[in-house]
Amino acid sequence: MFQNTLEYAKKQDANDPLASFRNKFHIPKDTKGNELVYLCGNSLGLQPKITSEYISESLTDWANLGVDGHTEAKHPWLPYHEFLTENMAKIVGAKPSEVVVMNTLTTNLHLMMVSFFQPTKTKYKIVVESDAFPSDKYAVESQLKFHGIDPKQGLIQWAPREDEDLCRFEDLEEIMKNQGDEIALLMIGSTNYYTGQSFPLKKITELGHKYGCMVGFDLAHGAGNIQPNLHDSGADFAVWCSYKYLNSGPGSLGGCFVHERHANNKELNRFAGWWGHNKKTRFNMRKDFDALPGAEGWQLSNPPILSMAAIRASLDTFAEAGFENLLKKSEKLTGYLEFLLDEMQNDAIRVITPRNPEERGCQLSIQVKNADKQLFTKLTEAGVISDWREPDVIRIAPAPLYNNFEDVYKFSEKLKKVLKK
Incomplete structure (x- = not known):
């Protein structure tokens, strides 16, 4: 030993x-x-150490090609996010079609809640762990207010028992037993930033779905640290950043997971942008929005390539290891x-x-x-x-x-x- x-x-x-x-x-x-x-x-x-090389490649292509770098760069900018998808999907345990690198974590969380938090008069509450990262709480509270719901009424906190540090699954079961008919969304951090406790994602998802709730996870402290097996967990969505365990640099882009059962559901509410539009007609500027299938359909804007280059450097290192x-x-x-x-x-x-x-x-x-x-x-x-x-x-x-x-x-x-x- x-x-x-x-x-x-x-x-x-x-x-x-x-x-x-x-x-x-x-x-x-x-x-x-x-x-x-x-x-x-x-x-x-x-x-x-290869990050500077990867970024320099894109800088050189920008210098030499200008706008033609979108199609002629060594790693063309137009499909650049696709170079990240497979390796990122392996790290979070998802199918490539379920994953996209875009925006930043809290932006993605808001976009996901637009789609997956659809409160009614009787089913309108959100469950979070009591010591969730502040940004998650702020986002959830603001979504409740956006829908005209007082957070004091709509936010339920899954908390450790008195004189304990960790959340118990049976206490979440009790919350669902007592209030499940009023809960619309479980939004839990996969790994708590403060205690380091990792939660059983599959069990939480099954519990939430049992009561007709949507279930999402914040993998800020999970991606690159644990294997969340997102697809098998059955979670409806997940979001994460890439600058912690994924080594992509300060403030770099985040990632997003949408389970494949939602891949082609164009009836879901979403805040749309042109990068989530059908690739075949994206540059025909006068078409009505036609969402891409899978997680790609939640993209908004063409991505910052230099940040993606840094992510690609780290993901290639993960893949090698x-x-x-x-x-x-x-x-x-x-x-x-x-x-x-x-x-x-x-x-x-x-x-x-x-x-x-x-x-x-x-x-x-x-x-x-x-x-x-x-x-x-x-x-x-x-x-x-x-x-x-x-x-x-x-x-x-x-x-x-x-x-x-x-x-x-x-x-x-x-x-x-x-x-x-």
Whole structure:
């Protein structure tokens, strides 16, 4: 089993078939040129070294071809999003026709709710997890208001029990049992940003559908971190960003999933744009809107190619590594982090993330006694890049593409020293 030694960590790295992928990323360094311990891929993934090459290709084509780059570029801009679809679909467990890269996460969430939140006088409520990422809550509350529904009446929060940190599925079942006839939509984060808890998507979807509800997921902390198996889950829709575990750069484009059973349903309400129109007649500017089948039909505008180039660089790296291989490494890497934290036996910290690997991704959330942010500050000063989330959690996420066992061991040693001080 695991051992609390640097030699053990180095041996694991030496035997890791994915070890070479670390060299494919730029690792941040301190002012003296020493690599920092970067465990913050849950907030912003590191840059693949090939990203600049992929972006430069499009810049060169723009310089040399001008508008003709839409059709004549090495990777033509007109169908550029299609170069991303297959690899992205594998990462989220979907069919290519169910996935599209477009817009940003919250924009996509609003677009999905236009289609899949259709309240009536009696069935109008939305369920979210109580500590959903703020942007999700803002979006859901604003959608309720848009339909003339008071969020105090229309928003139901699936919350942990008193003195507990994690949501229990049986409590969601109780909510549905009591209010299912009034609920129109379940909109749940697949992996909670604060606790790191991953929810059972298929079970939630089946529960929602049992009561005639639409079901959607926010995969901001799931895409590239867990395998959500979106198609098999039966979810109606999902949205995600690409700048965290998918390493596409700050503020980069998001992704969207629409289950194939909705692929050809042109009766669904949607906010339309010309890029979602039939490709064969898109440039015949005087045709009525004719939605593309599948997720592509929710596109609005022609996409920003430079952002897509960065996403393509990361997805190609994922494809080379193999997502199943990354998931296996992730489970072991996070398990090692958990082991080292347990070894400390320090009452000043505790892990609130589920211990069952099937109920989490790579992130462990460390709750700090008395919400002492000084601990995080001292870790940063010691060369650890992580993040603090109010009121009292340090999030640590060893991303398997570029983090290794030595990173995790070094973090634990630095944390021990800081705790002693």
